[in-house]
Amino acid sequence: MSFIESEERRALRAAVAELGAKYGPSYYVAKAKAGEKTDELWNEAAALGYLGVNVPEEYGGGGGGIGDLAAVCEELAAAGCPLLLMVVSPAICATIIARSGTEGQKKHWLPRFADGSVKMAFAITEPDAGSNAHCITTQARRDGDGWVLSGQKTFISGVDEADAVLFVSRTEDQKGNLRPSLFIVPTDAPGFTWTPIEMEIVSPEKQFICHLDEVRLPYEALVGEEDGGLLQLFAGLNPERIMATAMGAGIGRLALDKAVSYARERQVFKVPIGAHQGLAHPLAAAKVELELARLMGQKAAWLYDSGDDMGAGEAANMAKYAAAEAAVHCVDQAIQTHGGNGLTTEYGVGMLAGVVRLMRIAPVSREMILNFVAQHSLGLPKSY
Amino acid sequence: MNIVVCVKQVPDTESPRKLKSDDNTLDRAAADGVINELDEYAIEEALLLKEAHGGEVTVLTMGPDKATDSIRKALAMGADKAVHLVDDALAGSDALGTSYAIQQVLGRTGFDLVILGAESTDARTGMLAAMLAERLGVPQLSLANKVEIDGSSITVQRITDYGYDKVEASLPAVVSVVEKINEPRYPSFKGIMAAKKKPVEKLGVADAGIDADKVGLAGAATEVVDFADAPPREKGQIVTDEGDGGAKIAEFLASKKFV
Numbered sequence: 157m158s159f160i161e162s163e164e165r166r167a168l169r170a171a172v173a174e175l176g177a178k179y180g181p182s183y184y185v186a187k188a189k190a191g192e193k194t195d196e197l198w199n200e201a202a203a204l205g206y207l208g209v210n211v212p213e214e215y216g217g218g219g220g221g222i223g224d225l226a227a228v229c230e231e232l233a234a235a236g237c238p239l240l241l242m243v244v245s246p247a248i249c250a251t252i253i254a255r256s257g258t259e260g261q262k263k264h265w266l267p268r269f270a271d272g273s274v275k276m277a278f279a280i281t282e283p284d285a286g287s288n289a290h291c292i293t294t295q296a297r298r299d300g301d302g303w304v305l306s307g308q309k310t311f312i313s314g315v316d317e318a319d320a321v322l323f324v325s326r327t328e329d330q331k332g333n334l335r336p337s338l339f340i341v342p343t344d345a346p347g348f349t350w351t352p353i354e355m356e357i358v359s360p361e362k363q364f365i366c367h368l369d370e371v372r373l374p375y376e377a378l379v380g381e382e383d384g385g386l387l388q389l390f391a392g393l394n395p396e397r398i399m400a401t402a403m404g405a406g407i408g409r410l411a412l413d414k415a416v417s418y419a420r421e422r423q424v425f426k427v428p429i430g431a432h433q434g435l436a437h438p439l440a441a442a443k444v445e446l447e448l449a450r451l452m453g454q455k456a457a458w459l460y461d462s463g464d465d466m467g468a469g470e471a472a473n474m475a476k477y478a479a480a481e482a483a484v485h486c487v488d489q490a491i492q493t494h495g496g497n498g499l500t501t502e503y504g505v506g507m508l509a510g511v512v513r514l515m516r517i518a519p520v521s522r523e524m525i526l527n528f529v530a531q532h533s534l535g536l537p538k539s540y
Numbered sequence: 541m542n543i544v545v546c547v548k549q550v551p552d553t554e555s556p557r558k559l560k561s562d563d564n565t566l567d568r569a570a571a572d573g574v575i576n577e578l579d580e581y582a583i584e585e586a587l588l589l590k591e592a593h594g595g596e597v598t599v600l601t602m603g604p605d606k607a608t609d610s611i612r613k614a615l616a617m618g619a620d621k622a623v624h625l626v627d628d629a630l631a632g633s634d635a636l637g638t639s640y641a642i643q644q645v646l647g648r649t650g651f652d653l654v655i656l657g658a659e660s661t662d663a664r665t666g667m668l669a670a671m672l673a674e675r676l677g678v679p680q681l682s683l684a685n686k687v688e689i690d691g692s693s694i695t696v697q698r699i700t701d702y703g704y705d706k707v708e709a710s711l712p713a714v715v716s717v718v719e720k721i722n723e724p725r726y727p728s729f730k731g732i733m734a735a736k737k738k739p740v741e742k743l744g745v746a747d748a749g750i751d752a753d754k755v756g757l758a759g760a761a762t763e764v765v766d767f768a769d770a771p772p773r774e775k776g777q778i779v780t781d782e783g784d785g786g787a788k789i790a791e792f793l794a795s796k797k798f799v
Binding site: 164178205218 | 603609610612613726727728729730732733736
């Protein structure tokens with residue numbers, strides 16, 4: 157193995173960084189504040205194949221791996237344009253359909269993930285089933301040759317701009333530990349409604365509560381096995397964590413870049429403030445954390461792309477934990493470095509605080525990752 | 541149509557650029573190398589012409605080993621193949637030597653059209669296209685912001701201080717382009733993946749039939765005898781609006797030939 161990314165991966169990063177620089181933080185923030193979407197960037201990145209790098213070639217995608225998609229996500233985030241729906245649509249949904257879908261589903265959806273012309277949201281969290289997915293109550297009932305779906309989901313990203321949502325549910329006679337059944341629900345399906353959740357985060361992508369009231373679906377809405385194993389779900393959740401790592405690393409880089417250029421220029425007491433160890437050391441420490449998180453993210457992607465789902469699970473969880481911590485520390489120290497300017501709108505640092513703080517909670521909380529590591533990596537007894 | 545694009549790798553304009561104190565040449569190792577900005581427009585124009593008229597686009601780069609990154613990017617954008625002229629004997633060549641070396645390589649590749657950026661961001665002499673056309677004995681169409689090809693004739697719009705000229709010539713020809721000509725594309729993911737499989741021919745001075753005495757620092761007809769850091773930026777002019785602010789700004793811009 158090598159710790160140096162391939163020539164193609166580096167070229168991809170450079171190309172995406174250049175595209176990201178054309179838009180930049182000002183574009184992203186303006187869109188978020190105007191209540192608009194980043195459609196121009198999404199469409200341009202999609203046309204260049206950047207959003208479908210991980211879709212198999214036979215369905216029009218780039219034929220690359222989650223490592224390539226994560227590189228795209230990280231570079232856009234580092235350019236000030238974190239695209240949250242990349243984590244959901246091409247990473248989770250396209251992966252699940254590519255791995256568990258029928259040939260018909262693949263032919264229908266994958267080419268549109270490949271060219272970015274479709275967005276699919278992903279709905280797992282429920283008001284009473286947050287970190288504990290086994291409490292999921294969204295229920296699918298067989299009805300003739302189709303299904304009827306009812307239930308409620310919360311904190312679902314991007315439903316308003318999605319063409320469909322992939323719902324994690326259980327069939328009516330399935331009790332106890334979750335054996336998930338996954339359904340694709342078009343956003344225009346009768347009985348499917350959603351309401352936005354007001355958030356204290358600067359982001360063009362919004363969060364929603366989804367209501368499914370007797371939503372009638374054709375048989376082909378089911379992806380993979382009915383009452384399938386958790387593995388078909390985890391097929392999509394490892395990429396989610398790898399992408400969350402990439403996004404955290406990208407935002408961390410952005411914050412650190414801003415802090416470093418400010419610390420080089422800003423002079424107080426006749427020297428640049430970056431010469432003072434009180435500011436230099438915390439920035440250096442944040443850099444160390446950031447690089448370690450990136451490295452673990454690359455390991456997770458490498459394991460996942462080489463087919464080791466179990467190995468990838470541990471690495472992806474650890475990477476996601478480390479990236480969220482690193483991003484929080486990078487942004488916090490960037491704010492501190494900027495002094496009062498750190499919380500102004502103009503310098504664009506303070507507004508990163510909400511989103512990196514969220515990364516400690518979603519898509520999987522810091523505490524649940526530590527539970528996982530304590531139990532699976534260390535062999536400690538289960539606490540819940 | 542056989543289109544050759546001359547692509548130069550230059551130090552990233554975002555990073556500080558330095559000359560070496562021992563021989564007064566550019567320190568190419570000190571900064572990241574990127575494709576000279578105007579050359580990206582030249583690549584784009586070559587690709588557009590190929591898409592419209594068919595043919596093949598060859599990237600021609602003279603530069604050290606690390607210029608490979610720039611060649612790969614040009615190939616990822618869509619060029620078909622590349623020739624990389626790389627030899628320590630070429631280091632320090634001036635425009636005269638460079639034009640001679642490129643002429644020799646063009647003698648091997650052949651060409652219907654050679655496209656270059658109008659100048660490089662490092663040396664900024666803006667002379668290469670003219671010297672190359674002279675050496676090759678073909679027409680030069682400079683500072684183009686529009687290129688049209690019809691059979692064996694080529695027409696360009698050429699930017700001038702007062703508007704533009706329309707210039708026509710017959711192929712083969714040399715064209716230099718300015719940034720108004722197009723919007724260079726980003727390499728697509730498929731382009732990036734395909735670039736690695738595209739042929740890159742590496743040539744040394746001897747392979748290309750170049751007389752080593754006519755190139756490099758020793759063969760240069762010009763010499764940088766001294767250099768100094770650019771003076772710090774002067775304070776800008778502040779226009780106070782007393783009802784005539786607009787007119788004053790227009791006057792200032794006109795004095796600098798911006799309008």
